[in-house]
Amino acid sequence: MDACFSTQLIDGDGAFNVSGLENFMKEVKMGECGLSYAVVSIMGPQSSGKSTLLNHLFRTNFREMDAFKGRHTTKGIWLAKAHNIEPCTLVMDLEGTDGRERGEDDTAFEKQSALFALAVSDIVLINMWCHDIGREQAANKPLLKTVFQVMMRLFSPRKTTLLFVIRDKSKTPLENLEPILREDIQKIWDGVPKPHAHKETPLSEFFNVEVVALSSYEEKEELFKEQVSSLRDRFQHSIAPGGLAGDRRGVVPASGFSFSSQQFWKVIKENKDLDLPAHKVMVATVRCEEIGNEKIASFTADEEWQQFEEAVQNDYVPGFGKKISNLLERCLSEYDMEAVYFDEGVRTSKRHQLESKLLQLVNPAYQNLLDHLRTRTLEAFKESFDKSLEKEGFAVAARDCTKAFLEKFDKGSEDAAIQQVKWDPSKIKDKLKRDIEAHVASVRAKKLSELCAKYEGQLTKALAEPVEALLDSASEETWPAIRKLLQRETKSAVSGFESAMASFELDEVTQKELLSKLESHGRSVVESKAKEEAARVLIRMKDRFSTLFSRDADSMPRVWTGKEDIKAITKTARSASMKLLSTMAAIRLDEDGDNIENTLSLALVDTARPGTTDRSIQSFDPLASSSWERVPEEKTLITPVQCKSLWRQFKAETEYTVTQAIAAQEANKRNNNWLPPPWALAAMAILGFNEFMTLLKNPLYLGVIFVVFLVGKAMWVQLDIAKEFQNGFLPAVLSLSTKFVPTIMNILKRLADEGQRPAAPERQREMELQPKSTRNGSHSNVTSAGSSSITSSESGPEYSSPIAH
Numbered sequence: 001m002d003a004c005f006s007t008q009l010i011d012g013d014g015a016f017n018v019s020g021l022e023n024f025m026k027e028v029k030m031g032e033c034g035l036s037y038a039v040v041s042i043m044g045p046q047s048s049g050k051s052t053l054l055n056h057l058f059r060t061n062f063r064e065m066d067a068f069k070g071r072h073t074t075k076g077i078w079l080a081k082a083h084n085i086e087p088c089t090l091v092m093d094l095e096g097t098d099g100r101e102r103g104e105d106d107t108a109f110e111k112q113s114a115l116f117a118l119a120v121s122d123i124v125l126i127n128m129w130c131h132d133i134g135r136e137q138a139a140n141k142p143l144l145k146t147v148f149q150v151m152m153r154l155f156s157p158r159k160t161t162l163l164f165v166i167r168d169k170s171k172t173p174l175e176n177l178e179p180i181l182r183e184d185i186q187k188i189w190d191g192v193p194k195p196h197a198h199k200e201t202p203l204s205e206f207f208n209v210e211v212v213a214l215s216s217y218e219e220k221e222e223l224f225k226e227q228v229s230s231l232r233d234r235f236q237h238s239i240a241p242g243g244l245a246g247d248r249r250g251v252v253p254a255s256g257f258s259f260s261s262q263q264f265w266k267v268i269k270e271n272k273d274l275d276l277p278a279h280k281v282m283v284a285t286v287r288c289e290e291i292g293n294e295k296i297a298s299f300t301a302d303e304e305w306q307q308f309e310e311a312v313q314n315d316y317v318p319g320f321g322k323k324i325s326n327l328l329e330r331c332l333s334e335y336d337m338e339a340v341y342f343d344e345g346v347r348t349s350k351r352h353q354l355e356s357k358l359l360q361l362v363n364p365a366y367q368n369l370l371d372h373l374r375t376r377t378l379e380a381f382k383e384s385f386d387k388s389l390e391k392e393g394f395a396v397a398a399r400d401c402t403k404a405f406l407e408k409f410d411k412g413s414e415d416a417a418i419q420q421v422k423w424d425p426s427k428i429k430d431k432l433k434r435d436i437e438a439h440v441a442s443v444r445a446k447k448l449s450e451l452c453a454k455y456e457g458q459l460t461k462a463l464a465e466p467v468e469a470l471l472d473s474a475s476e477e478t479w480p481a482i483r484k485l486l487q488r489e490t491k492s493a494v495s496g497f498e499s500a501m502a503s504f505e506l507d508e509v510t511q512k513e514l515l516s517k518l519e520s521h522g523r524s525v526v527e528s529k530a531k532e533e534a535a536r537v538l539i540r541m542k543d544r545f546s547t548l549f550s551r552d553a554d555s556m557p558r559v560w561t562g563k564e565d566i567k568a569i570t571k572t573a574r575s576a577s578m579k580l581l582s583t584m585a586a587i588r589l590d591e592d593g594d595n596i597e598n599t600l601s602l603a604l605v606d607t608a609r610p611g612t613t614d615r616s617i618q619s620f621d622p623l624a625s626s627s628w629e630r631v632p633e634e635k636t637l638i639t640p641v642q643c644k645s646l647w648r649q650f651k652a653e654t655e656y657t658v659t660q661a662i663a664a665q666e667a668n669k670r671n672n673n674w675l676p677p678p679w680a681l682a683a684m685a686i687l688g689f690n691e692f693m694t695l696l697k698n699p700l701y702l703g704v705i706f707v708v709f710l711v712g713k714a715m716w717v718q719l720d721i722a723k724e725f726q727n728g729f730l731p732a733v734l735s736l737s738t739k740f741v742p743t744i745m746n747i748l749k750r751l752a753d754e755g756q757r758p759a760a761p762e763r764q765r766e767m768e769l770q771p772k773s774t775r776n777g778s779h780s781n782v783t784s785a786g787s788s789s790i791t792s793s794e795s796g797p798e799y800s801s802p803i804a805h
């Protein structure tokens with residue numbers, strides 16, 4: 001027996017051979033049959049030639065009783081596939097009945113196997129001896145009774161074909177036998193108790209009854225074979241309309257046959273009624289679920305899908321939607337193909353389940369893909385936006401690029417779209433939009449701040465130095481000039497900035513904000529410059545004072561000859577410095593209506609006005625305040641009090657210059673008077689002529705005159721007489737008188753040293769042996785003597801200036 005094509009389905013003890021059936025199903029490729037298959041089973045008394053008939057009819061290998069070896073009876077239910085019969089026909093050989101009445105014991109194997117055969121078979125062959133027809137004690141009667149009884153428990157008629165096979169037919173023609181048999185069958189049917197619903201249901205509603213008679217296999221084998229062969233033909237295309245099982249109902253699809261059979265047997269064993277429709281739904285549910293799970297498993301294991309799943313982890317994959325849709329479609333259509341014969345409701349709902357499970361499986365990959373698409377699009381946007389900024393204006397570039405790249409995203413998401421479902425990519429698109437907007441905003445802020453910095457820089461450059469120069473030359477015109485300059489430069493910067501900003505298409509409020517920022521930058525440049533200058537005001541004042549004081553109208557250095565009116569010059573110079581102080585005292589970027597200059601002038605310069613000369617009686621000090629009248633605090637650079645203290649410092653620091661000038665003037669005057677008057681010189685020359693001639697005529701006198709000249713010359717140099725007399729005659733005589741004796745002593749000492757000095761090399765050696773300190777000491781003595789003479793010459797009598805007070 002070929003184990004692959006026949007198997008024991010249920011053994012003698014009622015155990016279902018699940019694995020055997022599964023193997024059998026695979027071998028005969030039942031899964032592919034769909035509804036195109038038929039199940040034939042045979043019932044009949046033991047050893048009535050059932051196996052023999054089946055083997056001849058379907059070319060199966062059921063074990064037959066070997067006439068020579070002894071008795072063998074079939075146990076349980078065997079299953080085989082009919083050879084060369086279309087469509088695929090499964091054949092079941094049942095254990096033979098023993099022909100005895102078994103009462104109502106539904107648990108007997110005979111009844112259970114009959115019910116099972118009726119539940120799963122399209123055609124049931126009822127094997128009977130010809131001589132049993134019309135007999136009251138026929139062996140098949142209890143069998144038929146059993147068949148009809150169990151049939152009621154199937155709930156709904158399956159329209160099973162009952163093919164009565166009359167064995168060992170006699171000479172009586174079938175035409176005569178058949179009515180008798182049908183009568184017998186009808187009698188049995190009528191005698192079977194039926195449920196209320198089927199009280200009036202005719203037998204034909206449940207069964208198609210067919211009768212066939214065969215000659216004895218034992219006695220007329222050839223004829224038997226011939227008749228079997230023609231009977232075999234009736235099994236070809238048995239399920240087609242008009243065939244043996246043409247009007248069968250409630251067929252379970254082939255792939256559910258195994259599960260269905262198991263369930264039938266289980267229910268039968270539990271002695272429960274078989275609800276065929278419910279069974280069908282149940283089988284469909286289980287099978288469709290199984291098919292769905294198989295499809296999910298095969299989808300998950302699909303190499304193409306795995307490659308896609310891996311690829312989308314790292315990057316966007318073009319063509320994702322189409323490919324995945326195809327894979328899903330393939331999977332679903334495979335399901336459809338396999339589940340097509342199962343209950344439609346179940347099949348459809350399980351299909352939905354399968355679809356949603358598959359989509360759940362695919363969704364993370366889809367989300368990943370869209371995320372990659374979003375980041376990719378954003379990166380590409382950034383790059384393209386940067387490039388287009390070089391060619392077009394900001395707002396246009398931002399608008400065009402945003403539009404283009406959102407469209408690209410749309411295209412990408414369309415490409416990723418899966419046919420089976422409408423997943424909405426709008427959330428991711430919104431995120432992309434937000435990212436793009438944020439990028440545009442950041443670039444805009446950067447560009448605008450660059451632009452601001454550029455124009456602010458330009459404005460700073462245009463203002464800083466001119467403002468500094470204007471403040472330096474402080475006058476009444478300084479602040480109007482600064483205002484004019486500020487207005488002009490701000491206007492030009494604003495117009496430049498405005499046109500540069502146009503491409504950003506900013507809203508009016510922002511534009512105004514930026515422009516006013518630029519304008520206030522201009523003001524702040526001026527203000528900070530003014531503050532800087534104010535911090536240096538004292539130096540500036542002193543500079544101005546010394547410029548005006550020590551240079552004349554032609555900018556030539558003044559020589560204090562004595563003719564200059566130092567008082568007037570000082571006053572002019574101080575007035576100018578005071579003006580500078582007043583200019584620096586406050587920022588006057590708006591119209592200057594302050595009174596600073598007047599206040600300062602009154603308080604500091606015009607102190608000589610009548611009534612104000614004596615300070616002790618000046619009751620009110622206009623500078624004793626920390627704020628100027630009509631000048632807000634933030635515009636004040638130097639407060640009145642600070643002005644006062646600065647002025648005091650200024651005066652103290654410039655006083656020396658004035659003193660020096662006065663002293664120089666005095667000295668100059670005296671310098672012109674140190675020689676005796678010309679008339680005295682002329683008298684001396686006329687009166688001393690004879691003595692002079694005597695001196696020239698006597699060589700000894702000449703030598704003495706020469707020595708006196710040398711000593712005189714040395715004294716002249718040593719005492720620096722010419723310089724001494726620059727300070728006036730009287731101070732020079734006093735100074736020279738104090739230094740005269742020490743200088744004479746010094747000259748004599750040096751002359752004595754010269755006379756005692758040995759030859760030059762010896763002197764050199766002596767110098768080398770002499771300690772350094774001694775040498776320096778002698779030098780420092782000379783220097784100190786010199787410097788002391790200079791110091792004493794510089795320190796003239798203190799001069800008390802009338803202007804200083």
Ligand SMILES: Nc1nc2c(ncn2[C@@H]2O[C@H](COP(=O)(O)OP(=O)(O)OP(=O)(O)O)[C@@H](O)[C@H]2O)c(=O)[nH]1
Pocket residue numbers: 045046047048049050051052053063064065066067072073074094095096167168215216217218219
């Ligand atoms: N008289 C007669 N005997 C037959 C016929 N066909 C087979 N037999 C004989 O009947 C005996 C039993 O044959 P099987 O085919 O084993 O009978 P069975 O009904 O399958 O027996 P079980 O399944 O064991 O109940 C064998 O010895 C056969 O030779 C027939 O048409 N007429």
